[in-house]
Amino acid sequence: QGEAMWRRFKTAQDDVFARVSTFLSSQNEERASNLARKQELCDRVAALVDSTDWVQTAAEIQRMQAEWKTIGPVSRGHEKAVWERFRAACDRFFTRRHEDLKRRKEEWSVNLAKKEALCERAEALASSTDWDAAAVLVKQLQAEWKTVGPVRKSKSDVIWQRFRAACDGFFERY
Secondary structure, eight states: HHHHHHHHHHHHHHHHHHHOOOOOOOHHHHHHHHHHHHHHHHHHHHTTOOOOHHHHHHHHHHHHHHHHHHSSSOOOOHHHHHHHHHHHHHHHHHHHHHHHHHHHHHHHHHHHHHHHHHHHHHHHTTOOOOOHHHHHHHHHHHHHHSSSSSOOOHHHHHHHHHHHHHHHHHHHHO
């Protein structure tokens, strides 16, 4: 009786194992495929890490991050390593971008201060009646303006209009 029961159990177990085995092998193949796709994404991000085309590269990396989320799980034991590789590459790019933006903001602030000083000098000359000397000085201010670097886009037009109004005011009177 025990032998009959064992054969019945063994037959049922073999039946289930055959079905589970095909499922597990297909799942392992899928996870291996996911691992390959994620490693390919890691390679693509690593290729973009040193780019200085901040806007376009950031958009591309964000697309890759979205794609990463759509890819399913990977083979056991590889999850952490592949994630850390991907995350490190993304972090490196975005850290560099943040540092560059910080540097540019500082540069813009310095340039804005220089341009505001030029505006003040031009406004002081706008009401001058020493025509020849003032005209030479205003032209020097205009030449100096061109040597000062860029300012934040949101303030660029405002400061330019202020400077231009002061110069135009003088030359209209001249």
